[in-house]
Amino acid sequence: KQEVTQIPAALSVPEGENLVLNCSFTDSAIYNLQWFRQDPGKGLTSLLLIQSSQREQTSGRLNASLDKSSGRSTLYIAASQPGDSATYLCAVKGTGANSKLTFGKGITLSVRP
Amino acid sequence: EPEVTQTPSHQVTQMGQEVILRCVPISNHLYFYWYRQILGQKVEFLVSFYNNEISEKSEIFDDQFSVERPDGSNFTLKIRSTKLEDSAMYFCASSDSRTNTEAFFGQGTRLTVV
Numbered sequence: 240k241q242e243v244t245q246i247p248a249a250l251s252v253p254e255g256e257n258l259v260l261n262c263s264f265t266d267s268a269i270y271n272l273q274w275f276r277q278d279p280g281k282g283l284t285s286l287l288l289i290q291s292s293q294r295e296q297t298s299g300r301l302n303a304s305l306d307k308s309s310g311r312s313t314l315y316i317a318a319s320q321p322g323d324s325a326t327y328l329c330a331v332k333g334t335g336a337n338s339k340l341t342f343g344k345g346i347t348l349s350v351r352p
Numbered sequence: 353e354p355e356v357t358q359t360p361s362h363q364v365t366q367m368g369q370e371v372i373l374r375c376v377p378i379s380n381h382l383y384f385y386w387y388r389q390i391l392g393q394k395v396e397f398l399v400s401f402y403n404n405e406i407s408e409k410s411e412i413f414d415d416q417f418s419v420e421r422p423d424g425s426n427f428t429l430k431i432r433s434t435k436l437e438d439s440a441m442y443f444c445a446s447s448d449s450r451t452n453t454e455a456f457f458g459q460g461t462r463l464t465v466v
Contacts, residue, residue: 271453282358282443282459283395328395332453337383337407339397340445340455 241266245329245343252319253351260314260346262329267307270332274303274314277326277345286327287314319350354378358444358458365434365465373429373461375444384427385445385455386419388412395443401427434465 242265252258262272271290275283287296287303289312295304302315316323326347330340357376365371377384386398399409401419418430427446431438441460447453 273455275457280441280462283445283457285454285456288454330395330455332455337400337402339385339400339408339410340387340395341397342395344394 241331241333241341243329243331243341243343245346247346248344249347251349251351254319254321256319257315257317258319260327262312262343264310264331267310268334269307270334270338272305272312273330273340275328275330277328283328321350321352324348324350356444356446356456356458358461360461361459362462365463367436367465368433370430370432371434371463373442373463375427375458376425377427377444377446378456381446381448383447386429387443387445388440389443390440436465439463439465
């Protein structure tokens, strides 16, 4: 059974800092990995999708990497801003295009002005 | 930009009542999902739906739950005889497996059972 872990549960950084959010998963047989952002009481906004054959994806100040063999992914946020404050969720899709996503509990990020 | 739409945004219901949560997936998507998130816990999978039938369901998705795609646009989750522990945020998601299978989520329906 796939398990996804995100540590720490919460992180507080000053504005402008570059930071790395970690995600680990137990079963390396995945179809893809997706990073989401969730604001309090809101839905999930997809940030980046990495296919199992890829090593990284970039979007603006965000860069996500995937090391499938070691069961790890990182989300790198450059020059953090107060508007980046949110919970960041990592989710892996099982083998097959229709497979479910298994989520981590998320990392709640607070960027201090 | 296309988006997944869920209604209502918040539903309060009495224990034992039936509720229907509604979703309009992105129009050219083929795969549909329901997830839920109990306050303070992980987002957890309930059910996936493709070609007018359930393709996978979790242990949570027992006889109390059902899904339906009544027409070409709506996708519904019915919860019969609601319990207090059904209180959660319910998310609908869709993906287009012909491209990159990225899952797009709706804003969720907060269900409160009293």
